[in-house]
Structures are given as structure tokens and as C-alpha cells.
Amino acid sequence: MTRTIHLNLDINGRAHALDVEPRVTLLDALRDHLQMTGTKKGCDQGQCGACTCHVDGRRVLSCLTLAAQVEGRQVNTIEGIAGEDGTLHAVQAAFLEHDAFQCGYCTPGQIMSAVACIREGHAGSDAEIREYMSGNLCRCGAYNSIVAAVREAAEAVNTPVRETAEVA
């Protein structure tokens, strides 16, 4: 028999209870069990970055993270980045303004990486942004615009410390 475990997950500040097999990844828990499909599956083997989420404020690949591992921790996904009233996060607004995406499939992962990249203090120059955004593949090739968007969003966010408090 397939065994299930009961999990209580804190996602975007809300409690979610679910029963899943122990082998279910955070990515599949979000997409298939919680209908939070904003987090994308591009490779399911930790190579493309499309599934990037934040766990306790740090970027993780949710395809390589078991759902069971994040119980008791704070998970943030693309669905929780904008304000309650729908106001876009500075990174989201900059992505839109700079056309930093085409098909949109890698975009949630790019945005989650960008928010963390800025918070980590790795958005100091274009070269640094390129390096620290290189874990997120974009086959449509929006890289120039992603760099521009992250640069602009980093300028909009006053200090990295305050940003951490807002998002996490």
C-alpha cells in the first residue's frame, strides 16, 4: 500500500494541510495537491530553475525538496509576492516594464530568484546580476531584459534588510 503522511505547510503566510506520499516533492505538492501552479516544472531534476521558491527566505529548487522537508518552515511562492491588494512587487513590475519574459514559463522562477538575488546583495552590477541569475534558464532569451529589470528593481528597493522583512 502507498503510505501517506499528513503535513502542515506554511505557504505565503497561510497554513495548508495535506496528505501526501512521503516522496512527493514540494513542487508537486504545490502544483498537484494545492493547485498553486505558479511554480513551474521545467526539468524536475534541479537544472533549470523554473521551480525556484523561497524557504525561510532563501531560494531553493522545489523539485529537489521534499514537501516533508519544509514542514515548520516558511515557504514563499510566486503567488505570495504581490501585495494583498494586487499591487505588484517591484521585481514583478520591472519584469513587465522591461519585457523580461516571453512565454512566461520560466518567469515565476526568475522572479523568485531575482527577489532573493537583490536581498542577498548580489545585484550590485550587471555582471553580478548575470552571474547570480544564471541558475534560471530562459529559452526565449529574455536575459538582457531580466538584467535590466533586476537592476531597476534593486534600485527601487532601498535596503536589502528591509526587503527581507517585507517578503519573508
Next chain:
Amino acid sequence: MTIMVPRKHGDASDGMVGGRLSRFEGNLKVTGAATYALEYPTEGVVHAVLVQSTIAAGKVVAVDISRASAMPGVLLVLTPEDDLGLRAAGDWAGTAPKDEAYYPLPRNVQFNGQSIAAVIAESREQAAEAARLITVSYEETASVKDLEDPAAGEGKMMGNLTVGWGDAEAALAASDVTIEAEYRTPREYHVAMEPHGLIARWEGDQLTIWEPSQWSHGMARMYAEWFSLPLENVRIISPFIGGGFGSKGQPLAFGAVAVAAAKKLGRPVKLAVTRPQNFTSYGGRAATRQKIALGATKDGILQAIVHRGYSETSVYADYAEQTGAATPVLYKVENYSSEHRIVPVNTVTPGALRGPGKNPSSYGIESAMEELAYALGMDPLELRLKNYADHDYQSGKPWSTRRLREALTEGAAAFGWEKRSHEPRSMRDGNTLIGWGIGCGTFPVIRAPSEAMIRILKNGRVEVVSGSIDMGQGTYTILAQTASEALGVPVDQIDVLLGDSRLPGSAIAGGSMLAGSITGAVHKTAVAARDELIGLALSEAGSPFRDTGANTLSLAAGRVSLPRDDGPSLSLAELMTALGRDTLEIRRNTLSDDAQTAEDQRRAWTTMAKVMGPTMGEFSMHSWCAHFAEVRVDEDFGTVRVSRMVSAFDCGRLYNPKMVESQWRGGIIMGVGQALLEEGIVDARNGRTINNNVGDYLVPTNSDIPDLQVISVGVPDLNASALGGKGVGEVGIVGVAPAIANAVFHATGKRVRDLPITLEKLI
């Protein structure tokens, strides 16, 4: 079906055609609310996982499913033993299907990685685990692993691709200066970030499929033929596509498996093709080889081009990656000869990947032209301008528009080409060799009839409705702009509905033919809707305009007014109320008047039968570009970095420059990958694609890509499309790889004639 609500940025002029409106559906994409195929909630859905062959050729003797079937949650295992009852489907062109059965899980294995079984279980994890427990016995037969396999034969001459004029061999022999070389490109893959997959649901004899689709109507037709259903019983839903690049234009074997499983089980089936399985579930770009000989006078006037190319295909279908596609149209040449063969190997049939044909073709001719420039001791820019084609020598027709000269000169100016020192290895920065190179590109203007619907609603909102798709090119955005301009309604009053085979028919989003075709249909429909609305406003009882004596009205900024602006002025909602109408629905297409029967329309929307090529009219019509690349090569380690690029394009009028620039850059970046990184590697022992994942098949990352400057030098081309645009999506990649290869030669003095240019080829 998803209704898009625009997000307004910038000033009002953004809403017009040619404005830089931000991506219409962008809000949904940056918030994670855009819903891709596998994300549709479906009650009672079960999960299918594919099992692929591990030999290159042979016969499945037995499939042991006993352990898999006994696993928890497993509902069904399909193998070659199961007759799924499918019939062959017709091809893209609309050729009638052969009267034969179709086996998506075949007994005869024709390539390594072919789907031969599937497990369907309550959860994906259960299905994946059970799939690993299936054991297959094969009777292996001889196979051809790739073009390097000694067993690969001469293949088959594609007579339709033989092109010639003048006497190329004689002119070559009589030329003062000649060069000859062979150029090679490997297998390349689409690697769209959204892997393939689908959800299939039956309700009685009605079939709904959520699957990323570049062509919802064509795919619906092919599914209908497989399952012997009337076309109207099949619905493909695909409002968002996570990248296609040519890979999502037709249903594939796994789709048939999922639909058949859903039918057998009476439950919806979700099938996610894993990333590794994506490498063999459909074909990427075929490996190519081409030999090019050029002859010229001492002062660099091209006398002859002799081109002999071949590409791999599968052992069960003919697919030609046309190495001679760009060769005849780039330069003025009086003597030309080209042939192309296809060589069957045990691979999945290759397919169209961004810039099919033109792309490897341009790598050949544009590398050869620079080799000729060095043989002549001439600046490669000068050589290209000197041999500028005044018309299309292949068709004999005049160009509709061809601003390739401006692309070369304006691109060169922006790049600073005049500062180049000609000798290889003559530019350096410390230990880094610097090289500059040019590559020209082209892609034909292809057109297809399309249909559109405009609905004006009682609340004053306007819906633009089309079965066309948006995989990131900007269809939502440019259709909103087109309707806004033609109707005189602000873009934020417009909704755009796309990506559903039940909606009006459309050209495929492929061959760079969608934007020009569908904007034409929407423009025609919007003009008709405006005329209809004004006609009603002037004639219907209840309309305040009826007795004004006016014979026309103005519709601007969403308000209907008298042209002299001194009478009533109503918003669309007010006018609809006055007219007592709930909706005003106008549907138009761009088929000719004598081809409007139901059968004409079915063929137009679901096949390629009505597609028009670049020389079918009076003119020869193409997009053009010139890429200028700078590379920096570490002298000791042979590592190549593209440090900057300038690319100038003639794509006619740009419907939305912001979106166009994104597509151009996207094509260029894929070209950087092609030049330096991308190569499908085949195991010579068993034909397996070794690097079937994105950690081993390398595509460019953010840090691989410098700032890319893109310039438009085009002018509106009203022969090419109703609104004056030419295709932008394919042409961007064409010419990038040779620009980089030429820059690498300039930097290092080493001519790499087989892509990708990896460090072991330079040290």
C-alpha cells in the same frame, strides 16, 4: 479559454499598431496566474508515465508488466500488445490519411528513446515507480546511429530541392579565386522551458485536450483523424504555451497514448513527458553537412556557387533540413547549383526548429563568404556589399523590400566595424584574442488565410477572438493594438481570447507566418465591426444619431460622435444600450471570395493547403538581417565568450517594437547557443541521446549573454502583409552562428567548420 485584461503602461499611443505597449497578458505571467496545459484542475485525473526503448532498432518480443501491474495505484499498463484502435492521420499539408492503423506504442523499434509502453496510475509517483519495473525483451536488428556511422549510406536525393541556373561548375573552374569547404552542424534541440505533455478528457464522444499547441486547429484535426471522430468533437485548449520554437505544432505519439488511455479508463489522463523523454519524443534540428565551393574574380565579384548538402532523417519519414535554403538568395550570382540529400538514421524524425533550413544554410554560405574574403584579402563587409543581390536570382522576381544593404551598413556603423584590423590574431587585450565577424540571415515571408471575430458587448468592452496562439511572440498584445487602432477603442477596453480550436481559424504560429496573417484578419474584422456599428447607429430606432442627418460617424477613444463634433457623443456601452443590443458580433476571414465554402474553411484552418510561399506573387519577399559579433578568446584555454553583438534587421513594419526586440534577442541568444554550446551527442553503441537533459545539453544562461543591440532598418512592406510587417521570430537566429564562427577565426586564425565551437577545437 482565458480572458486577458491589459495592463497599461506609457502613453496612449502605446495602444496603436507600432506602439511599445507592454505585454498584454504580462500581469498573469508575472504573478503565476497564467495557466499552462498541465495546470488545469480536472476532477478524477490519473497520471500516465511513458516507457521508452533502449535499443536503436529491432522488435519488442515481450513486455513483462507483472511487477508494474501489481504496484499500488496502477490502473492500466499499455504495451505493443494493446490495439488502441487508432487510424493514421493526414500530414500538415492536408494529404488524405492513409487507410491504415496507427500504433503509438509500436512493436517495431525505430530509434532509441521511442515510446513503447505506458503506465497509468492514481498518482504520478506511483506511475513513475511502476514504469521502472517494466522489463522489455527485444530482438535487436542492425541500425544506423548517426551520420558518422559507417553504415549511413548516401541517402536519397531530394529532387525538389535541386536548384540551378547558369553553369556553376564551368564558372567555378574559370574563376580567379576559389574556396571549397565542408560545414557541419550537429543535432540541436528546442528545449522549450515547458516540457511537452497533455491532459485528455472524454465526455461521451467529446474529447477535450489541454496541450501546448502552436496550431490548435491543425492539431485538433489530426487527433480527430487518429480517433475517427468528427473534427467538431475535438477541442484543443492552449491559451498559454511555455515556448515551442517549432516543437508544438502537431500531436505526437504520447498524445495518442494519453487520449487512448483516457478512453479505456473513462477518466481524464495527465501525461507529463519528462525532460529526458523530451529529447526523443519529437525531433529537434537534424544534423547537417554541406560542401560549398565559391568562385570569384580577383576583385571579389562572385562567379559561381556550388552547394552539396545532406541532413539526417529518420528511417520512417523523410524530413529535409534544407542546407541550401539561404544559399541562393543572399548574393548576386549568375551561376548556381545546389543539391540536398537526406540520409536515414535511427532517430526520431527531425523537425522544425527556429529558422529551419535557413539557419544551417546560412552557417554554410556565410562562413564560406568570409573564407572567400580572406582568400581575396578583402574586408568581409565590402565583399558582401559588392555582391549585393539586386533581385532574386532564383525566382527571377524583384524583391518586395530588401534593406539588407542598410542592415549591413547601419549595423557596421553601430558596431564600429571601420576600426577592425583585417588580419587574424591582430586584435587583442592582454591574453585575450579579440575577433569580429559578420553573418547575414534571411527568412521567407509565408502567409496563410486566417479568420477573426470581434464582439462588442453591452458593457462597452470589445473582445477580439481568434484560435491563434501566443507562445511568447506577443499575439495577445498586437491583436489588441490592431483592434484598438482599427476600431478607435482604447486598448484597455479590449479583451483578447486565444488558444482554443473552437475559436475562429488561424495560421499556424510557425514559419513566422502568424503575426502578418492574423493581424490582417483582425484588422479586416475590426474595420467591418466599426462600419457595422456606425451603420446601426445611423439607422436604428433608439439611436440619437438617427435623425442628425449625418451620413457617417466618428469612433475615437471609445466614443461615437458626429464627425463635426457638435452633437451627441456616446460611449460604446451607451450606444449599445440605445441600440438595445446585448452584443454585436462580426466574423471575417481573409480567404478569397471564391473559397468560402465550409470545406474551403476546414482545409484553410486545419491544413497547410492554403499557405502561400515567398515567391507566389509578383515579388520575392523575405525578412533580412546582418549580425556583427565580437568574441573574446582566451589564448591559452580556448574559451570563447561573445562580448557584444549588434544586429540590424529588415522585418518591415514592427507591430510592437518592444515585443519584436525581445524576439530578435531571443533568436540571437539561441544562435549563441548553437555556435558555442549546443550539440546532441549520440552513443555510438546504441543510438541513445546521451546528454538528454539541460545539465548536459547546454543552452545559454544569463551569464553567457552580453548586451545585444538590435536595430530596425525595415520599411513597411504592404505586399508581405496587410499591415506591412514581415516575420520576426525565425530570422533572428539565422546568421548568428556564422557571425560568431567568423569572429572566432578573426580572433584565432582557426576556422571551425563544425558546430559548436568548443575549446578543444581551438587549442
